[in-house]
Amino acid sequence: xxxxxxxxxxxxxxxxxxxxxxxxxxxxxxxxxxxxxxxxxxxxxxxxxxxxxxxxxxxxxxxxxxxxxxxxxxxxxxxxxxxxxxxxxxxxxxxxxxxx
Amino acid sequence: xxxxxxxxxxxxxxxxxxxxxxxxxxxxxxxxxxxxxxxxxxxxxxxxxxxxxxxxxxxxxxxxxxxxxxxxxxxxxxxxxxxxxxxxxxxxxxxxxxxxxxxxxxxxxxxxxxxxxxxxxxxxxxxxxxxxxxxxxxxxxxxxxxxxxxxxxxxxxxxxxxxxxxxxxxxxxxxxxxxxxxxxxxxxxxxxxxxxxxxxxxxxxxxxxxxxxxxxxxxxxxxxxxx
Numbered sequence: 001x002x003x004x005x006x007x008x009x010x011x012x013x014x015x016x017x018x019x020x021x022x023x024x025x026x027x028x029x030x031x032x033x034x035x036x037x038x039x040x041x042x043x044x045x046x047x048x049x050x051x052x053x054x055x056x057x058x059x060x061x062x063x064x065x066x067x068x069x070x071x072x073x074x075x076x077x078x079x080x081x082x083x084x085x086x087x088x089x090x091x092x093x094x095x096x097x098x099x100x
Numbered sequence: 101x102x103x104x105x106x107x108x109x110x111x112x113x114x115x116x117x118x119x120x121x122x123x124x125x126x127x128x129x130x131x132x133x134x135x136x137x138x139x140x141x142x143x144x145x146x147x148x149x150x151x152x153x154x155x156x157x158x159x160x161x162x163x164x165x166x167x168x169x170x171x172x173x174x175x176x177x178x179x180x181x182x183x184x185x186x187x188x189x190x191x192x193x194x195x196x197x198x199x200x201x202x203x204x205x206x207x208x209x210x211x212x213x214x215x216x217x218x219x220x221x222x223x224x225x226x227x228x229x230x231x232x233x234x235x236x237x238x239x240x241x242x243x244x245x246x247x248x249x250x251x252x253x254x255x256x257x258x259x260x261x262x263x264x265x266x267x268x269x270x271x272x273x274x275x276x277x278x279x280x281x282x283x284x285x286x287x288x289x290x291x292x293x294x295x296x297x298x299x300x301x302x303x304x305x306x307x308x309x310x311x312x313x314x315x316x317x318x319x320x321x322x323x324x325x326x327x
Contacts, residue, residue, distance in 0.1 A: 007314035011301060016321075029321040043286035045293065047239035050305035053289040058211060061289055063302055067311055074311055076302050082218050082292060 003036045005072045015078040019060070027057045028078060039066045039073050051076070116188075117171075117178060124171050131167040136261075139163070143258045144266050150276045153254055157247070160254045179224050189217040192260065199263045200270055208274040209259060212281040216256060219249075219284060222291035236294060245287055252280040 019025065031054060034041055042054035042064070054062050056078070063077040113125050120128070139156045146152035168175055178184060192213055200206040226233040237245055259273040293299045306314075 006317040007311065008317055009306070009314060013315075025321065032317070032321060043289070045286060045290045046241060047236075048290065048293060048303060051293065051302055053286060055285065058214075061292070063289075063293070063299070065306055065311075070311065072311060074306060074314060075317075076306070077299060079292070079296070079299060081214075082221060082296075 001037065002071070004039055005070075006032060006036060007072055007074045009074055009076045011077050012075040019078065019080075021057075021059075024057045024060055028060070028062065031056055031062065032075070035064070035073055039064070117174070119174055119178065120171060124174075127170070128167055131163055135160070135163045135167075139254070140258055140261050143254070144262050144269055144273075149255075149258075149269070149272050150279070153251055153258070153276065157251055157254065161246075161250050164250070164253075176227050179220075180227060182221065182224065185217060185220050185224060189213055189220075195260065195263065199267070200274075202271055205271050205274040208278045209270075212252075212256065212274075212277045215281045215285060215288065216252070219288050219291075222288060222295060225295055226291065236290075240287060240290055248280065248283045248287065252277070252284050255280050 016025070016028075035054070039052070042052040042062075045051045045053055050065050052064050052066060054064075056062050059081060061077075061079050061081060062075065063079065065074040065076060066072075067074060113128060114120075117125065117128075139160050143149060143152040143156060193210060196206055196209050196213070200209060223233075226236065255273065255277045259270060259277050262269045262273055293302050
């Protein structure tokens with residue numbers, strides 16, 4: 001079986017360092033292993049035909065590009081779903097509310 | 101996500117749409133009742149829910165346009181308020197927690213509601229520039245998008261009705277909802293890339309030189325994190 005090489009975009013690395021959930025990172029690591037075998041397990045995102053997406057842990061999305069000739073997967077971003085960001089903000093607000 | 105179409109005594113249309121006239125509300129009520137009789141109830145009663153949803157899709161989109169096109173400008177104004185969407189989905193989450201006792205089905209429906217809410221929040225943002233929205237949908241593939249949207253919406257309306265009328269069917273329906281929501285998800289990801297400023301660099305394909313220069317991942321991701 002031929003494995004694809006995986007490369008990291010600086011934005012992906014930056015996203016990764018900003019996420020504290022160990023579970024999400026472990027699931028991401030497992031998903032990368034799957035992508036090395038078959039990069040097309042995710043979904044292509046027209047009109048951005050160069051871009052692919054796969055859901056991680058229901059709370060995050062991994063965006064990547066497939067470079068077929070070079071047999072490379074370029075991980076572009078690891079980004080929370082919009083709702084996740086909102087929930088975090090709301091939870092922070094509700095925790096602070098009784099204090100104010 | 102057209103969940104307003106759930107015919108219920110607990111959700112009063114006048115409260116959801118305070119800016120509609122009595123005539124407009126009455127017309128909306130009539131269309132919803134007709135949809136209930138012709139579409140929602142037969143889907144709940146059918147033995148193959150997914151097939152029934154696919155079969156009723158054309159009729160559903162027809163009634164949907166009948167219900168909403170006359171009040172579209174008012175509806176868009178309403179839909180642009182993020183609080184409306186948040187309150188709306190919070191209400192439905194509460195209903196699910198109260199009425200669905202099977203943990204697996206409850207998890208599927210709540211997860212579907214989260215996806216639907218994310219979809220609606222992006223669409224409400226996109227609606228502030230209709231021209232841009234229409235262009236984006238055209239590029240995504242309008243037929244595929246609207247079809248996926250309509251069947252997800254129909255499945256969700258039906259699952260909410262089934263919670264009260266025929267709880268035994270919720271398990272089957274929640275699996276259909278999950279399948280459709282998974283189909284809707286890539287469209288939402290596209291909206292995210294289109295709208296989130298932090299993801300702007302993703303809209304353009306990386307140059308070959310940058311790919312060559314990029315750091316290669318060898319082994320586990322955790323080795324990178326520790327370095």
